[in-house]
Amino acid sequence: MTDQTSRPHVLMMSEITADGKLTLRKGASSKILMKYMSHETELLLHTTRAEYDAIMVGANTIRIDNSFLTVRYVKGKSPLRVIPCSMGDIPLDANVLGPDAPTAIAVCEGAPEERIDALRKKGASVIIAGKTHVELPLLMKILKEQFGVSKLMIEGGPTLNWHMLHDRLVDEIRLIHLPFIVGGSDTPSLVGGMHINSENEMIRLNLKKFYLCGTNLVSEFDVLYTGA
Numbered sequence: 168m169t170d171q172t173s174r175p176h177v178l179m180m181s182e183i184t185a186d187g188k189l190t191l192r193k194g195a196s197s198k199i200l201m202k203y204m205s206h207e208t209e210l211l212l213h214t215t216r217a218e219y220d221a222i223m224v225g226a227n228t229i230r231i232d233n234s235f236l237t238v239r240y241v242k243g244k245s246p247l248r249v250i251p252c253s254m255g256d257i258p259l260d261a262n263v264l265g266p267d268a269p270t271a272i273a274v275c276e277g278a279p280e281e282r283i284d285a286l287r288k289k290g291a292s293v294i295i296a297g298k299t300h301v302e303l304p305l306l307m308k309i310l311k312e313q314f315g316v317s318k319l320m321i322e323g324g325p326t327l328n329w330h331m332l333h334d335r336l337v338d339e340i341r342l343i344h345l346p347f348i349v350g351g352s353d354t355p356s357l358v359g360g361m362h363i364n365s366e367n368e369m370i371r372l373n374l375k376k377f378y379l380c381g382t383n384l385v386s387e388f389d390v391l392y393t394g395a
């Protein structure tokens with residue numbers, strides 16, 4: 168397991184349907200489902216954001232959802248927004264590049280110079296973390312050591328969630344359960360990535376808390392990383 172003193176403590180937080188999906192279908196924005204969260208749960212999400220030093224989502228979530236990732240429904244400071252995007256090619260008019268909060272875009276060494284310049288001109292910090300793709304363990308180390316990030320929350324999507332879990336970088340998971348079934352074998356679920364080959368590779372969780380927040384069930388787990 169990664170030495171936790173060299174990286175932030177990481178919480179994965181997500182809204183999921185009863186069948187474990189994050190959106191209505193592939194390519195759809197999760198904002199459609201988020202409309203059905205109760206107000207108390209929106210407050211929980213934004214309170215959690217305000218408690219964290221940084222928030223990270225994958226580049227595709229920015230392309231599809233165009234998220235702001237700010238604290239809006241409660242008083243509090245918006246966290247540093249961190250987007251891993253190997254070539255730095257998120258749209259330059261993305262909300263996350265707006266002035267509401269600081270933003271860091273993590274790219275690899277192969278990212279074109281002109282993209283890096285354009286992101287910096289928009290006010291973003293650019294972190295080079297990896298040769299051909301963003302190496303998440305290295306990014307975590309840089310966030311801790313150079314940006315003072317002790318607590319990071321990640322809000323998906325499934326590709327980022329899988330890579331973070333696969334690299335053993337997630338400590339806790341908090342799920343907001345939405346009482347819907349959307350189906351669809353290619354509809355994004357909480358964790359994407361590769362399938363596993365044996366039960367030894369299952370990532371084990373310890374359920375530590377569950378409660379109603381407004382009308383939504385919320386469950387909280389510690390990630391154990393026993394096995395393989």
Ligand SMILES: NC(=O)c1ccc[n+]([C@@H]2O[C@H](COP(=O)([O-])OP(=O)(O)OC[C@H]3O[C@@H](n4cnc5c(N)ncnc54)[C@H](OP(=O)(O)O)[C@@H]3O)[C@@H](O)[C@H]2O)c1
Nearest residue numbers: 182189197225226227228252253301323324325326327330
């Ligand atoms: N319900 C929810 O809570 C929730 C939350 C968030 C997202 N979503 C949904 O999830 C969907 C998007 O998920 P997604 O799986 O397509 O994409 P994603 O996880 O948001 O982003 C993945 C992308 O991030 C970039 N990336 C760079 N370095 C990476 C690394 N080391 N590990 C992982 N990703 C890295 C890659 O793009 P490059 O190749 O460009 O670098 C990669 O394709 C959307 O439909 C969105 O609405 C739902």
